Amino acid sequence: xxxxxxxxxxxxxxxxxxxxxxxxxxxxxxxxxxxxxxxxxxxxxxxxxxxxxxxxxxxxxxxxxxxxxxxxxxxxxxxxxxxxxxxxxxxxxxxxxxxxxxxxxxxxxxxxxxxxxxxxxxxxxxxxxxxxxxxxxxxxxxxxxxxxxxxxxxxxxxxxxxxxxxxxxxxxxxxxxxxxxxxxxxxxxxxxxxxxxxxxxxxxxxxxxxxxxxxxxxxxxxxxxxxxxxxxxxxxxxxxxxxxxxxxxxxxxxxxxxxxxxxxxxxxxxxxxxxxxxxxxxxxxxxxxxxxxx
Amino acid sequence: xxxxxxxxxxxxxxxxxxxxxxxxxxxxxxxxxxxxxxxxxxxxxxxxxxxxxxxxxxxxxxxxxxxxxxxxxxxxxxxxxxxxxxxxxxxxxxxxxxxxxxxxxxxxxxxxxxxxxxxxxxxxxxxxxxxxxxxxxxxxxxxxxxxxxxxxxxxxxxxxxxxxxxxxxxxxxxxxxxxxxxxxxxxxxxxxxxxxxxxxxxxxxxxxxxxxxxxxxxxxxxxxxxxxxxxxxxxxxxxxxxxxxxxxxxxxxxxxxxxxxxxxxxxxxxxxxxxxxxxxxxxxxxxxxxxxxx
Numbered sequence: 001x002x003x004x005x006x007x008x009x010x011x012x013x014x015x016x017x018x019x020x021x022x023x024x025x026x027x028x029x030x031x032x033x034x035x036x037x038x039x040x041x042x043x044x045x046x047x048x049x050x051x052x053x054x055x056x057x058x059x060x061x062x063x064x065x066x067x068x069x070x071x072x073x074x075x076x077x078x079x080x081x082x083x084x085x086x087x088x089x090x091x092x093x094x095x096x097x098x099x100x101x102x103x104x105x106x107x108x109x110x111x112x113x114x115x116x117x118x119x120x121x122x123x124x125x126x127x128x129x130x131x132x133x134x135x136x137x138x139x140x141x142x143x144x145x146x147x148x149x150x151x152x153x154x155x156x157x158x159x160x161x162x163x164x165x166x167x168x169x170x171x172x173x174x175x176x177x178x179x180x181x182x183x184x185x186x187x188x189x190x191x192x193x194x195x196x197x198x199x200x201x202x203x204x205x206x207x208x209x210x211x212x213x214x215x216x217x218x219x220x221x222x223x224x225x226x227x228x229x230x231x232x233x234x235x236x237x238x239x240x241x242x243x244x245x246x247x248x249x250x251x252x253x254x255x256x257x258x259x260x261x262x263x264x265x266x267x268x269x270x271x272x273x274x275x276x277x278x279x280x281x282x283x284x285x286x287x288x289x290x291x292x293x294x
Numbered sequence: 295x296x297x298x299x300x301x302x303x304x305x306x307x308x309x310x311x312x313x314x315x316x317x318x319x320x321x322x323x324x325x326x327x328x329x330x331x332x333x334x335x336x337x338x339x340x341x342x343x344x345x346x347x348x349x350x351x352x353x354x355x356x357x358x359x360x361x362x363x364x365x366x367x368x369x370x371x372x373x374x375x376x377x378x379x380x381x382x383x384x385x386x387x388x389x390x391x392x393x394x395x396x397x398x399x400x401x402x403x404x405x406x407x408x409x410x411x412x413x414x415x416x417x418x419x420x421x422x423x424x425x426x427x428x429x430x431x432x433x434x435x436x437x438x439x440x441x442x443x444x445x446x447x448x449x450x451x452x453x454x455x456x457x458x459x460x461x462x463x464x465x466x467x468x469x470x471x472x473x474x475x476x477x478x479x480x481x482x483x484x485x486x487x488x489x490x491x492x493x494x495x496x497x498x499x500x501x502x503x504x505x506x507x508x509x510x511x512x513x514x515x516x517x518x519x520x521x522x523x524x525x526x527x528x529x530x531x532x533x534x535x536x537x538x539x540x541x542x543x544x545x546x547x548x549x550x551x552x553x554x555x556x557x558x559x560x561x562x563x564x565x566x567x568x569x570x571x572x573x574x575x576x577x578x579x580x581x582x583x584x585x586x587x588x
Contacts, residue, residue, distance in 0.1 A: 029449040030456040036444070083409060088401035107382035108455055111405065112448050115377060118409065119443035122416050126436035134428035141435075142420035149413035150330070154406050155323040161402055162324040 004284035011053040011063060011070075012046050018067045019074060022124065035105040035113035036120075039078050042096045047217075047289070048073045052188040052195075054281050055206045061196025068130055069140055069195060072121035073188050076148050079117035082110055084157065090243070118148075132195060140191040147187035156180025160245075168246040177218040177248075178211075185214035205274050206282075212268035213286050216261045220290060222247040223257050232294045265290040298578040305347040305357060305364075306340050312361045313368060316418065329399040329407035330414075333372050336390045341511075341583070342367045342478055346486040348575050349500045355490025362424055363434055363489060366415035367482050370442050373411035376404055378451065384537070412442075426489060434485040441481035450474025454539075462540040471512040471542075472505075479508035499568050500576075506562035507580050510555045514584060516541040517551050526588045559584040 019040055023033045049070030053063040063070075085092040085100040086107060092100050102110035124130075125141040146152060156179030163176065189210035193203045225240045226249050240247050248257050268286040272279035313334055317327045343364030347357040357364075379386040379394040380401060386394050396404035418424075419435040440446060450473030457470065483504035487497045519534045520543050534541050542551050562580040566573035 023444070026445060029444055030452040032444055032449065032452040079409075083405055086402075086405065088405060108380075109452070111377055111380065111382060112452055112455075115373075115408075115412065116444040116448040118412055119439055119448065122435070122439040123443050123445075126432055126439050128433075128436065134432050138420055138428050138431060139422075141416070142422065145413055145416040145420050149417050150317070150323055150326055150410040151320060151417075154410040154413065155326065158324040158326045158403070158406055161406075 002284065004280040005288075007057075007281045008050050008054060008285060011050045014053065014063065014067060015046050015049040015070050015074065016041075018071050022071055022120075031105060031109060032113060032116060035101060035109050036117055038104060039082050039095075039101050039113065040075065040117065042098060044074070044078070044096065046074060047285075048077055048184055048188040051185065051210065051213075051282075051285065052192040054285070055189045055192025055198075056196045057192075058206070058275055058278055058282065059193040059196035059198030059202045061192070061198070065130075065132055066192060066195045068124040068127065069144070069191055072125045072141075073144060073184065073191070075117045075121040075124075076144065076153075077184060079114040079121075080148075080153055080157070082114040082117070086110060089161070090239075092239075121148075133197075136195050136197060140194045143187050143191050143194065147183040152179055152183035152187075153181075156183065163246060165244045166246070170251050173246055173248060173251060174215070177215065181218050181221075182211060182214035185217065186210040201274060205271050208271040209268045209282060209286070212264045212271065213289060216264035216268070216286070217289055219248045219257050219261050219264070220292060222249045223254060223261070224293065225249075226254065228293065261290050296578065298574040299582075301351075301575045302344050302348060302579060305344045308347065308357065308361060309340050309343040309364050309368065310335075312365050316365055316414075325399055325403060326407060326410060329395060329403050330411055332398060333376050333389075333395050333407065334369065334411065336392060338368070338372070338390065340368060341579075342371055342482040345479065345504065345507075345576075345579065346482040346489075348579070349483045349486030349492075349504075350490045351486075352500070352569055352572055352576065353487040353490035353492030353496045355486070355492070359424075359426055360486060360489045362418040362421065363438070363485055364482075366419045366435075367438060367478065367485070369411045369415040369418075370438065370447075371478060373408040373415075374442075374447060374451070376408040376411070380404060383455070384533075386533075415442075427491075430489050430491060434488045437481050437485050437488065441477040446473055446477035446481075447475075450477065457540060459538045460540070464545050467540055467542060467545060468509070471509065475512050475515075476505060476508035479511065480504040495568060499565050502565040503562045503576060503580070506558045506565065507583060510558035510562070510580070511583055513542045513551050513555050513558070514586065516543045517548060517555070518587065519543075520548065522587065555584050 026033060052070045052073060053066055056066040057063050081095060082101045084090050085095055086102055093103055101113060130137055156176055159176045160180055186207055189206040190203060193206050225237055228237050265286050269283045272282055320327060346364045346367060347360055350360040351357050375389060376395045378384050379389055380396055387397055388394065395407060424431055450470055453470045454474055480501055483500040484497060487500050519531055522531050559580045563577045566576055
């Protein structure tokens with residue numbers, strides 16, 4: 001493993017351990033925490049928290065101090081998947097190769113597990129045990145709140161639902177994806193920089209990087225929904241076609257999409273020049289996401 | 295109207311105006327904001343935000359500065375009602391005399407409107423436009439996060455669901471209600487004091503007051519579910535019996551419950567002695583809640 005990859009792998013290990021223990025000391029509440037842990041520890045790629053920690057390190061901060069924020073963004077990502085899979089939403093039975101949350105715990109508990117994860121994200125960021133300067137904590141938590149709500153992820157989900165069965169234009173699909181997946185990825189990068197007390201130039205650079213990576217990530221997702229296989233992905237392929245969604249692939253075709261992913265990945269790497277060699281971890285991340293098969 | 299009542303009415307007007315305008319400048323996202331406004335502006339009693347503003351005033355703060363926090367707690371209360379009414383939860387068709395959110399906007403939008411309201415609560419509290427000292431903002435937002443999550447309201451909802459069809463003991467019903475409704479009411483009082491920069495004694499007093507009022511409020515709710523009428527309440531009576539819930543009334547009987555409400559209200563008023571005559575607004579609130587018919 002390269003040094004660049006190893007640094008990120010260390011972040012990932014930190015995040016996994018933090019997530020594994022985060023609710024350990026809480027008093028049991030029915031099967032609420034079982035349901036929350038079920039989805040939280042389902043072995044996601046941890047892209048958002050790893051990106052947050054690496055941007056924190058890159059901007060001169062201590063990643064360990066940013067862990068509650070890294071965990072928080074993964075909680076918000078996880079809650080959105082639980083609610084997205086509900087019968088009244090995408091009605092999915094399988095997620096990451098396992099039955100979806102409501103299939104195991106029932107719909108009511110799945111709704112509440114999602115609600116509790118979303119709330120827990122803020123509990124951890126705003127906990128008195130966080131010793132970073134209050135101004136940085138406030139700013140980082142505020143960035144996440146804005147990226148997760150109606151002006152970000154949830155807004156994107158509404159547009160996504162509204163678009164099913166309709167044919168959308170490229171601009172609409174871009175806007176939808178910028179909100180639905182892009183906002184949280186950009187927030188991860190920006191939060192890492194803010195928590196580290198980074199400069200405006202650094203903040204601008206990591207945000208630009210994350211915007212390119214986020215869009216490339218979504219286009220690659222659309223590609224994999226057409227050419228991937230169910231076993232590798234851990235979820236059914238062809239789900240976009242099934243729900244008649246307009247995707248980058250339906251708009252642009254596979255070949256152009258592959259070129260777009262490459263172009264955006266190059267732009268992401270270019271955005272990191274101000275960090276010199278220190279940016280190689282994020283370069284590696286962008287490249288590996290562009291060539292992922294799941 | 296007494297002076298005491300008038301002060302609270304002024305808070306309520308401030309809250310209504312703030313809520314009415316809070317999403318006005320946002321870009322439209324399908325019917326997301328319509329659905330959010332539908333439930334947010336459905337004419338609730340606004341007990342939590344009014345309590346927050348009055349505790350802020352009582353502890354030496356400026357209520358207008360605490361408005362985003364008052365609005366935030368009402369958003370969290372509102373989102374919990376939307377999710378609670380869903381078919382997979384309580385499956386209610388009527389709330390405050392109107393069709394429930396999912397009856398009007400569909401289940402998927404209702405889930406997302408709830409998610410967006412919960413998130414918006416934090417967006418507003420953590421907004422850069424809030425000019426209160428960062429330490430107070432952090433502490434107040436943290437209190438609300440803890441009261442709303444698995445250790446508070448959502449934890450109470452899980453226990454509530456788990457208890458349906460089972461017979462619970464008094465201790466269990468008290469614990470459930472302390473979490474499900476008590477936590478948010480106590481948080482409102484504490485947040486108001488924290489935002490004002492109040493003393494530990496003041497914080498202890500308003501919290502004690504709110505704990506008594508919160509429990510009295512729930513017992514009165516249980517009483518009204520038996521003796522109230524559907525038209526006044528704006529929701530069906532007898533819903534607890536229908537879902538075989540153990541309530542304070544099934545455990546203690548109507549007469550004892552009425553005495554309990556009175557006793558708790560007296561205790562709430564007693565907790566305010568350190569505020570002298572200034573506490574008359576909160577005394578009036580406790581008394582009027584104890585005699586409410588809806």
